[in-house]
Amino acid sequence: MQDVIKKARRLIVKVGSSLVTNDGRGLDHAAIARWAAQIAQLRLLGKEVVLVSSGAIAEGMQRLGFERRPTAIHELQACAAVGQMGLAQIYETSFSAHRLRTAQVLLTHADLADRERYLNARSTLFTLLRLGVVPIINENDTVVTDEIKFGDNDTLGALVANLIEADALIILTDQKGLYSADPRSNPDAVFVHEGRAGDASLEAMAGGAGSAIGRGGMLTKILAAKRAATSGAHTVIAWGREDNVLTRLAAGEAIGTRLTAHTAQLTARKQWMADHLQTAGRVVLDAGATQKVVSEGKSLLAIGVVEVGGEFGRGAVITCIGSDGVSIARGITNYTSSETRRIMRHASSEILSILGFVEEPELIHRDNLVLL
Numbered sequence: 001m002q003d004v005i006k007k008a009r010r011l012i013v014k015v016g017s018s019l020v021t022n023d024g025r026g027l028d029h030a031a032i033a034r035w036a037a038q039i040a041q042l043r044l045l046g047k048e049v050v051l052v053s054s055g056a057i058a059e060g061m062q063r064l065g066f067e068r069r070p071t072a073i074h075e076l077q078a079c080a081a082v083g084q085m086g087l088a089q090i091y092e093t094s095f096s097a098h099r100l101r102t103a104q105v106l107l108t109h110a111d112l113a114d115r116e117r118y119l120n121a122r123s124t125l126f127t128l129l130r131l132g133v134v135p136i137i138n139e140n141d142t143v144v145t146d147e148i149k150f151g152d153n154d155t156l157g158a159l160v161a162n163l164i165e166a167d168a169l170i171i172l173t174d175q176k177g178l179y180s181a182d183p184r185s186n187p188d189a190v191f192v193h194e195g196r197a198g199d200a201s202l203e204a205m206a207g208g209a210g211s212a213i214g215r216g217g218m219l220t221k222i223l224a225a226k227r228a229a230t231s232g233a234h235t236v237i238a239w240g241r242e243d244n245v246l247t248r249l250a251a252g253e254a255i256g257t258r259l260t261a262h263t264a265q266l267t268a269r270k271q272w273m274a275d276h277l278q279t280a281g282r283v284v285l286d287a288g289a290t291q292k293v294v295s296e297g298k299s300l301l302a303i304g305v306v307e308v309g310g311e312f313g314r315g316a317v318i319t320c321i322g323s324d325g326v327s328i329a330r331g332i333t334n335y336t337s338s339e340t341r342r343i344m345r346h347a348s349s350e351i352l353s354i355l356g357f358v359e360e361p362e363l364i365h366r367d368n369l370v371l372l
Contacts, residue, residue, distance in 0.1 A: 004234045004260075006252040008167035010048045010129075012233070013039065014157035018174045019240040020055030020087070026062045027055070027086055031241070033094045035172075038246035039134060040098035045250060048129045050164065052137045052157040053091070059083030080141035091136050101133045106140035112159050119315040125164050154220040158227035158235075169228045170249065171221050172240030177257030178218060180205050197229035197259040222259075229261035279319045279330060281310025281337055283344075283363070287323040293369065294328055299362040300369060302335075302351065305344035312337045314359065320369075329371050331364035 005011070015035065022028035039049050057076060060083030061069065070076050088104050095102045105125070111117045128135050139156055154171060161169045176191070183189040195202050206219035218237075225235035238245050238256025249255055285293065289304025300320060312318055313336050320329040335343065340363060343351050348361040 003252055004168050004258070005170070005236065005249040008047065010050075010164065010166045011042065012050050012052060012157050012161045012164075012166045012169045012228075013172065013246065014052040014153055014169065015054065015172045015240055016153070016174065017054040017058040019172060020053060021058040021062065023174075024058055024062060027059055027090050029090060029094075032090050033097070034244075035240075035246065036091070036094035036098060036100075038244060040095070040100055041247050042250055043100065043132070043134075047250070050125065050129070050135045050137060050160060050166070051091075052153055052160055053087060054138070054153040056080045056083035056087050056138055057141060059086045077142050084138065084142065087138070088136070095134055101131075103128050103133050103135050105135050105137045106142075107137060107156065107160075108140050108143075112163060116313050116315055118163065122163050125160075129164075152220045154224040155227065158224040158233075161228040161233040162231040165231060166228075166233050169224070169233050169235045170246065171224065171235065171237045172245065173218075173221065173237060174240065175218065175237075176239045176242075177237050178202065178205060178222065182207070192257050193254065194258045194260070197225040197235055197261050202259070225259040229259070232261050234261050235259040280312035280316035281308065282319040282321055283308050283340065284321045285323060285328075290322040290324075290328065293320065294322070294371065297366060299366040300329075300331065300364040301348055301361070302340065302343040302363045303345060303347050305340065305363065308337055308341045308344060310337060318364075320364070327372055329369055331369035333364055334360040335363060 013035070018024070019031060020028060022031070035051075039051065042049050057069070057079045060079030060081065063082050063086065064079060066075075066079065070079065084106075091102050105121075107121060111121055125135055137156065137160055139153060157169055157171065160166070178192040178195070179189040180192060181189040192202070192205065202222050203219060206217070206222045221235075221237050225237070228235055236249060236256050236258050238249070242248075242255060245255060283300075283305045284307035285300070285304050286306050289300060292298035292304070293300055310318070312333065314334060316333055317330055318333050319327050320331060322328040333340065339355055343354050343363075346354060351358050351361070
């Protein structure tokens with residue numbers, strides 16, 4: 001487990017509100033500069049890094065003179081709008097000192113639930129990483145009420161890890177990691193160095209809620225690790241003020257609580273498709289395509305489709321019906337329903353002449369296909 005960060009190619013680093021804002025006293029320029037320097041070092045090691053940052057509301061509270069976190073939604077939104085300006089400015093300044101560009105990406109859970117927006121966000125993040133940019137991600141608290149009221153960036157970090165298939169999620173917090181009980185009230189509390197993401201006993205240990213500055217607590221971090229593990233990402237929960245925490249983790253040093261994912265990325269992705277998505281439509285396969293998909297593990301080609309049902313867009317999850325009328329698989333389609341109707345019963349080599357473009361030669365690639 002100590003080698004997870006060392007070997008990782010793509011990392012999500014999440015920093016909490018209390019760290020970013022120095023426990024609510026305003027943006028901690030020195031701390032942000034240190035994280036920027038460490039991420040610059042990770043980039044030199046060939047790692048892609050996405051930073052998920054809390055702190056917009058906390059910074060806005062400080063700028064607007066709120067001593068306590070407001071409860072009115074419009075006041076929270078105002079704090080987020082004001083605070084986001086400061087966050088973007090300090091991150092841009094800190095990373096530019098290392099000749100790194102940053103990009104502000106504001107997301108909501110709805111962006112990741114809608115498949116088309118999900119794919120757009122995924123493509124944008126991949127493009128930014130390819131261009132050497134460090135994406136700075138935060139929830140779009142200014143316009144979305146549910147995320148302000150119930151959301152937390154620990155969950156967002158896990159969702160982003162799933163979105164871009166990160167190797168690991170590093171959650172930097174104001175605690176050294178997970179203890180068996182609250183060490184502030186229980187002197188017998190034991191530090192948990194390693195565990196398995198998704199272990200129910202870890203959730204019982206975490207308990208509690210967030211601070212007056214942020215909304216997350218240790219429980220949200222344990223649940224985030226569980227969520228990240230569904231796409232194969234391991235999680236480290238560590239103290240954000242630990243000296244050179246990111247570079248030391250990348251060197252293989254054991255810091256914080258390490259939670260291992262025991263599900264391979266591809267398996268987790270297929271399980272997610274099978275268990276959690278409502279299908280937007282269906283395609284009926286001929287006997288040959290049914291055989292190739294079920295028995296040979298092949299991709300589904302348009303030539304094997306005899307009927308299309310429902311209306312769906314590119315990236316939607318659809319059901320594959322076998323030649324005997326039984327549902328045999330679910331998968332993510334590369335073409336819309338109208339496009340599929342035009343190319344069904346045609347070879348992949350004919351797609352360009354029919355549609356004028358080719359997304360992929362397969363209607364559903366085998367990596368995006370799960371048998372039922």
